[in-house]
Amino acid sequence: MSEKNAISINNADKIFNEGRDDEVVALSNINLDVKEGEFVSLIGPSGCGKSTMLRLIGDLLEPTQGSVEVFGKSAHQARIDQDYGMVFQHAGLFDWRRVAANIELPLELHGWSKSDRATRSQEMLDLVKLPDFGGYYPRQLSGGMQQRVSIARALSFEPKLLLMDEPFGALDEMTREHMQIELLRIWEETGTTVVFVTHSIPEAAFLSNRVVVLSPRPGQVHSVIDVDLGQRTESTRQDSDFFNAATEVREALRAVEEQE
Amino acid sequence: MKSAKVTRVFFTVVFVIFFLVLLWEGYKWMGQQTDDQWPGTNFGLPVATNDTIMPHFVDVVGELTAEIRDGQSSMPMYAFLLKKAWFTFQEAAIGFILGLTIGMGLAVLMSRWKVSERGLLPWINVSQTIPLIALAPVVVTWGRNQGLPDLFSISLISTYLTFFPVAVSGLRGLQSPDAAHVELMHSYAASWRTTLFKLRLPAARPYLFPALKLAGSLSIVGAIVGEISIGRKTGLGRAILEYALRYAIFPERLYASVIGAAFLGLMVFGMINLAERFFMRRTREVAS
Numbered sequence: 047m048s049e050k051n052a053i054s055i056n057n058a059d060k061i062f063n064e065g066r067d068d069e070v071v072a073l074s075n076i077n078l079d080v081k082e083g084e085f086v087s088l089i090g091p092s093g094c095g096k097s098t099m100l101r102l103i104g105d106l107l108e109p110t111q112g113s114v115e116v117f118g119k120s121a122h123q124a125r126i127d128q129d130y131g132m133v134f135q136h137a138g139l140f141d142w143r144r145v146a147a148n149i150e151l152p153l154e155l156h157g158w159s160k161s162d163r164a165t166r167s168q169e170m171l172d173l174v175k176l177p178d179f180g181g182y183y184p185r186q187l188s189g190g191m192q193q194r195v196s197i198a199r200a201l202s203f204e205p206k207l208l209l210m211d212e213p214f215g216a217l218d219e220m221t222r223e224h225m226q227i228e229l230l231r232i233w234e235e236t237g238t239t240v241v242f243v244t245h246s247i248p249e250a251a252f253l254s255n256r257v258v259v260l261s262p263r264p265g266q267v268h269s270v271i272d273v274d275l276g277q278r279t280e281s282t283r284q285d286s287d288f289f290n291a292a293t294e295v296r297e298a299l300r301a302v303e304e305q306e
Numbered sequence: 307m308k309s310a311k312v313t314r315v316f317f318t319v320v321f322v323i324f325f326l327v328l329l330w331e332g333y334k335w336m337g338q339q340t341d342d343q344w345p346g347t348n349f350g351l352p353v354a355t356n357d358t359i360m361p362h363f364v365d366v367v368g369e370l371t372a373e374i375r376d377g378q379s380s381m382p383m384y385a386f387l388l389k390k391a392w393f394t395f396q397e398a399a400i401g402f403i404l405g406l407t408i409g410m411g412l413a414v415l416m417s418r419w420k421v422s423e424r425g426l427l428p429w430i431n432v433s434q435t436i437p438l439i440a441l442a443p444v445v446v447t448w449g450r451n452q453g454l455p456d457l458f459s460i461s462l463i464s465t466y467l468t469f470f471p472v473a474v475s476g477l478r479g480l481q482s483p484d485a486a487h488v489e490l491m492h493s494y495a496a497s498w499r500t501t502l503f504k505l506r507l508p509a510a511r512p513y514l515f516p517a518l519k520l521a522g523s524l525s526i527v528g529a530i531v532g533e534i535s536i537g538r539k540t541g542l543g544r545a546i547l548e549y550a551l552r553y554a555i556f557p558e559r560l561y562a563s564v565i566g567a568a569f570l571g572l573m574v575f576g577m578i579n580l581a582e583r584f585f586m587r588r589t590r591e592v593a594s
Contacts, residue, residue, distance in 0.1 A: 106489050125495055132493045138486040142508050142586075151504070155494050 051118075052207055052239040053080040053103055058112035060098055060265075072098045074264035076112070082206070085233060085240045087250040087257045089295065091302065095265025096243045097211055103241060104132055104209050117206065128156065130207035131200030135215045137192035139184040139199075146171070146180035149199045156203060170198035173232060190221040194228070201236060208233075210242045214249065222246075223283070226253055230278055247299065251291040252278060259298040261305055268305075269298045327363050334360050361558045366565070369558035383559070387545065387566035394529050394542040395570060397457055401464025402525040402574075406518070408465065409472025416473075417480040417506065418498065427477075434470050438463065438528070442535035456538050463535075464528030468521040475517030479510025515582040522574040530567065542567055 060073040072095040080086050088096040101107040102114050105125040116124035124130065131152075139148045149167040150158075158166070171177050174194040184192055193213055200208055214222045226249060233240055244250050250257045254273050261268040273291045275282055282288055336345065337355030344351065353359060370384045381389075412430065416423040442463055449459035483505050491501045533543030546567065549560040 101489075104493055106492055125493065128495065130493070132490065134486040134490070136484070136486060138484065138490055140487070140505070140508070142511075152494050155496055155500060155504070 050082045051079050052082045052084065052116065053078070053241070054115040055079075055099075055102070056113050056115075058102060058109040058114055060095065060102060060107065061110045064110060071264035073102070073109075074266050076265070076267060078258060078267060078270075080239060080241060082239055083237055085242065085253055085255045087242045087244055087254040088260060089244055089247070089250045089257055089299070090260030090265070090268075091262055091299070092245065094260040094262035094302075096260055098265065099260070100209050100211055100241060100243050103207075104130060124207075128152075128203060129205055130209050131203070131205040133193075133196050133200045133208065133210045133213045135212040137184070137189075137196040139192055139195055141184055143184075144180065145176070145182050145184065145187070145195050148184065148195055149180075149202050151199060152203050166202055167198075170202050173201070173235070174198045175228070188221075190217050190225060193217065193225065197229070197232065201232070201238070204236070205238070207239045207241070210240065212243050212245065215245070222249070223280070227278070227280065229253065247295050248283075248288075248292050251288060251295050252283065257291075257295050259295065259302060261302040268302050271295055271298060330360070330363060334362070358554060358557050361561060365558045366561045369556075369562045370565070374559075383562055384566075387542070387563060390540070390542040390545050391566055391570045393457075393540045394526065394533065395573075397460045397529040397532065397541065398464055398525040398570075398574065400458070400461035401528055402468050402521060404461065404465040405468025405521060405525065406472055409469040409521075410476050412469070412473040413476030413480055413510075414502065416477050423477070430470065430473055433466070438467070438531050439535055441466065442532055445532075446536050456536055460529055460532035460536060460538065460541075463532035464525045467524040467528040471517040471520045471524070472514070475513045476510060479513030480506045482513060483509045511586055515578070515586070518578050518581075519575060522578045523571055526567070526571050526574060542570065 055076050055078045058073060058076040059071070062068075062070045062072055076099065088099055090096050098107060102109050103116060103121060105114075105121040108122075114121040117129055119127070119129075139145075140151070143151070146164070146167045149170050150163040153163045153166060167180060168177070171180055174197055176191060176194055176198075179187065179191065179195075184195065187195065193216075196213070197208075214225050217225060229240075230253065232238075242250075242253060251273060252275070257271040257273060259268045259271065260266065271291070271294050275285070275287055275291065333351075333353075334355045337351050339345075342351045342354050343349060357365075370382070370387075372383050373380050374383050374386055376386050376389075412426060416426055445462050445466075446456065446459045449456070449462070480502075487505055487509075488501070491505055496504070529541065530543035530546065532538075533541040534547050538544060542563070546560070546563045549556065549563050553560050
């Protein structure tokens with residue numbers, strides 16, 4: 047992990063339908079720095095604005111006030127420069143494209159040649175451990191496999207930042223834990239910065255260097271919890287360090303609930 | 307398609323036709339026995355079974371091969387109908403292609419700007435409440451003033467019917483991608499045009515093809531109605547009108563000409579099905 051900031055959010059507010067009867071303050075006075083190579087989770091009760099925060103970083107939404115910088119540029123410029131890849135809760139693959147063509151979609155849009163695209167998509171399929179599935183259609187794959195393809199697609203153009211919006215939320219528990227290990231392996235291999243939205247306490251504790259706990263209405267940063275579990279394996283889930291981290295996150299979330 | 311599947315479809319069609327003929331002739335035979343009453347009751351049958359209302363199937367088929375006069379020459383009925391159907395097909399095809407182009411154009415326009423959807427969609431709906439019969443003379447008179455051939459005027463009437471389902475279903479299809487799909491394209495900094503061609507148009511296909519099948523049938527209806535109201539002598543519409551007027555004397559001829567129109571409709575339907583197979587071959591592989 048370097049000392050440079052990948053993301054820097056300063057005094058950001060997000061208000062939907064400002065000035066109307068249905069005005070909603072989604073985020074209020076958000077300050078957060080994420081270091082390059084760091085794995086940061088956003089957790090909080092539903093409606094706390096964690097997905098909104100992710101979308102501010104990705105410039106899919108603009109802050110009403112304050113600033114969001116990504117790699118020292120405006121979030122808008124970072125999106126234009128394709129500095130990040132995005133993974134959604136539902137894999138969001140295009141049904142009419144084969145798996146390889148789905149992974150190649152961003153490369154196609156960036157004007158890569160056909161042979162370069164083919165080489166890269168195979169590398170990506172190897173990375174997510176689906177080397178033989180390039181010729182399949184998304185619907186022929188299980189939910190977990192589809193989500194791996196989605197991760198491969200997000201990483202295909204080697205972005206320095208990966209934004210993940212509850213990517214494993216729709217998977218069953220066993221697949222989910224398996225995918226977490228896979229994601230950590232990919233994170234270590236690629237050195238990418240990850241911002242990860244989740245509503246699962248153990249998931250946040252297991253994956254992250256830091257867990258950002260948000261409180262709702264309006265969404266604010268309640269606390270930031272440092273986690274250091276070192277090299278994580280399946281057995282880490284039985285470690286007392288992991289329990290302690292999860293407990294700390296859980297207590298923060300309880301405090302958030304009592305606040306309401 | 308595999309040949310086994312072709313054989314299966316063929317025998318299904320033959321069986322269905324056979325069944326329908328059996329039903330027709332059985333009903334007719336029963337009515338003849340009981341003087342058009344339900345057996346053992348005094349209740350009349352809903353449709354009389356005499357040879358004027360329900361000619362024998364063999365007579366209708368026989369009429370298809372009978373020699374009829376066409377101007378100076380004479381030819382079998384089926385050849386006459388095919389000739390007429392060919393004209394109607396041309397009118398319908400031009401109408402269909404124009405309708406497809408205009409319908410898709412409107413759909414793209416409406417999906418691009420919310421304002422244009424709000425401004426256009428009500429008028430597109432209202433357009434279909436104008437009776438075709440009222441519209442036809444206006445189109446023809448306008449066309450003749452512009453020096454356009456009648457064939458084109460008839461096509462325009464056909465266009466008027468076909469653009470509607472294309473525009474409405476096209477719009478639904480273009481708006482069908484998930485928010486996540488649209489956000490994904492946005493995250494790639496993809497332009498509106500790129501999003502249209504890589505996401506919206508491919509996603510619209512399953513919505514579009516059912517509408518195109520409807521538009522195909524409507525294009526023929528439009529062409530036939532157009533021919534009748536214009537009084538154009540070359541097409542199927544004129545033949546149907548003439549036989550309708552002489553129905554009391556030659557009922558078999560009207561039935562034969564209706565079979566001709568149905569055949570044309572089936573041909574168009576089949577062509578659109580083939581196009582669907584081609585454009586959606588990838589999705590099909592998975593579905594079946």
